[in-house]
């Protein structure tokens with residue numbers, strides 16, 4: 050009996066897997082995408098649902114370029130809040146007091162904004178709508194990758210519903226515990242910081258003015274990223290890093306106490322803050338796959354690299370992976386998944402991933418430290434990065450990345 054075949058099988062329908070499916074489908078490849086979670090059909094307000102993805106993602110310019118190219122940005126643009134500037138605030142003591150503030154403006158790089166912030170659950174619902182309209186893409190919600198046998202010309206993939214299919218390329222976009230990575234025998238190196246990130250949304254009386262703010266104190270960064278107003282009140286997505294036990298204790302606080310702690314931690318920069326729904330707790334790690342490819346297999350996004358949530362590097366680095374694979378496949382469609390193409394993919398991505406992982410790791414250690422000497426170093430670093438014009442501009446460009 051002959052197996053159903055597709056050009057590409059994608060394991061994982063997170064944002065990276067969905068964008069990959071949209072890109073390869075747009076380029077004319079046949080794609081099967083499987084994810085064991087059921088698909089949300091409407092971009093409903095899931096802020097009270099603790100199982101929902103409560104993160105938001107800041108898409109930087111190169112990510113937008115890929116989305117523009119495949120015709121996806123049009124659908125996402127109405128959900129997007131522009132990020133016109135990044136404000137860095139260094140604080141001392143507890144409760145935190147502001148020691149230094151610096152603003153990095155996108156206009157300095159001749160850009161209106163650094164990027165655009167979108168809530169993950171809404172982005173995912175729009176991506177699903179887009180994918181379902183593409184005839185070359187088969188989406189299998191509620192079905193997981195179960196195993197694979199890679200051969201020279203194709204891989205045979207087994208799914209959790211007992212079915213099997215053949216594909217010239219298997220893309221592992223199935224997250225930090227990637228089953229494709231495991232099936233391909235690829236290991237990981239993981240660094241733990243003893244930190245957890247709280248992710249949620251909050252309203253505040255003062256306008257955010259499309260400025261994203263990172264406030265440093267011991268334990269890690271507290272980041273606000275602009276969202277559209279909620280019922281006429283300014284709102285932001287918050288990522289708040291803490292030592293693990295403190296993060297768990299904060300997440301368990303009654304709402305009024307949580308709000309008071311949050312407002313203090315934010316130095317009341319946006320006025321008294323109110324959380325507007327559930328809080329998700331994410332372990333903060335740096336993790337890298339020891340290889341990006343195996344026979345007929347490529348890893349992308351968190352299957353390949355997990356970064357602490359600082360500077361909007363996670364998904365943006367992931368979309369660089371997708372864009373690199375997409376460019377290579379379009380340049381040589383007949384060589385899809387062949388060893389030389391996969392080797393080129395690994396060469397193209399390894400250096401950038403390593404560089405970003407090292408920079409974010411170092412930055413997180415410096416931000417996390419309560420040592421007065423390290424805090425002084427952090428403050429000196431911030432002021433010199435900001436106050437020396439050419440250094441400021443090159444750091445901003447490096448943070449944005451380019452395709």
Ligand SMILES: Cc1cc2nc3c(=O)[nH]c(=O)nc-3n(C[C@H](O)[C@H](O)[C@H](O)COP(=O)(O)OP(=O)(O)OC[C@H]3O[C@@H](n4cnc5c(N)ncnc54)[C@H](O)[C@@H]3O)c2cc1C
Pocket residue numbers: 060061062063064065066083084085086104105106107108192193194195222223224225228246247248288331349350351352358360361362363364365366367
């Ligand atoms: C608090 C927080 C805030 C962040 N903010 C930003 C930001 O502002 N900007 C940014 O660029 N990045 C940000 N990131 C990082 C970014 O969210 C991730 O890099 C990105 O979501 C990676 O997505 P992914 O698709 O690899 O993984 P996931 O979103 O985890 O998706 C993996 C998918 O694989 C599926 N899966 C699991 N098992 C199987 C299986 N057996 N078969 C098939 N599928 C399977 C899962 O169901 C899931 O849908 C943030 C991260 C955190 C923790």
